[in-house]
Amino acid sequence: MRNAAGASDHTASEDAAPTLVQVGRIGKPHSLDGTVKVIPTTDAPERFAAFRTVYIGRSPEQAAAHAVDDVRFQPHKKGTTVLLTLEAVADRTAAEALRRLAVYVPEEAFVLDDEEHFVHDLVGWAVCLNEGTPVGTLKAIMPLPGPDVLVIERENGTEAMVPFVEDFVPRIDSDAQRIYIEPIEGLLDADAADEVPPAP
Numbered sequence: 673m674r675n676a677a678g679a680s681d682h683t684a685s686e687d688a689a690p691t692l693v694q695v696g697r698i699g700k701p702h703s704l705d706g707t708v709k710v711i712p713t714t715d716a717p718e719r720f721a722a723f724r725t726v727y728i729g730r731s732p733e734q735a736a737a738h739a740v741d742d743v744r745f746q747p748h749k750k751g752t753t754v755l756l757t758l759e760a761v762a763d764r765t766a767a768e769a770l771r772r773l774a775v776y777v778p779e780e781a782f783v784l785d786d787e788e789h790f791v792h793d794l795v796g797w798a799v800c801l802n803e804g805t806p807v808g809t810l811k812a813i814m815p816l817p818g819p820d821v822l823v824i825e826r827e828n829g830t831e832a833m834v835p836f837v838e839d840f841v842p843r844i845d846s847d848a849q850r851i852y853i854e855p856i857e858g859l860l861d862a863d864a865a866d867e868v869p870p871a872p
Contacts, residue, residue, distance in 0.1 A: 690778035692732040697774055701767035702755050708767045710754040713815050717752040727776040735776050797849045799824050832860045
């Protein structure tokens with residue numbers, strides 16, 4: 673079970689603009705030459721090595737295309753940071769102006785295998801316990817610095833949040849459009865809706 677990208681949106685112009693998926697968010701400038709740090713929202717940061725153009729903005733509708741000059745990777749305890757050098761971003765001031773903006777690529781830039789899904793494709797799917805008991809419907813996927821979180825709308829109108837990791841989400845049935853979860857005790861209680869348990 674893998675996520676190809678953290679979020680997806682459609683651009684305003686259906687005729688010319690591609691459908692964009694979010695693959696990261698820009699953090700602090702990395703150096704004086706304009707290189708930026710990108711926090712990936714895809715579970716495969718190495719995908720950035722194949723991107724020749726990225727789109728950067730507050731939303732897909734506002735995103736502007738940037739040619740990629742260089743891509744490097746900075747592993748750390750919590751994952752991998754992508755160091756992105758962009759053709760039109762030549763100094764630290766220009767890099768600082770991009771801070772906190774989202775990084776998008778066209779959806780067609782991804783070739784998915786059988787165990788990968790675009791996050792936006794999962795919204796609206798049924799959520800069940802691993803043995804088949806219905807839980808509710810996937811309302812949204814919340815991107816966080818750690819694992820993303822599934823926001824599940826329960827049949828009684830309450831919400832539950834489940835970390836999107838294999839220990840809690842052991843399988844996804846694409847044919848049935850169903851997500852199976854294995855929650856810890858108390859995770860689906862109404863008073864747990866505002867608390868995200870730590871990923872194992």
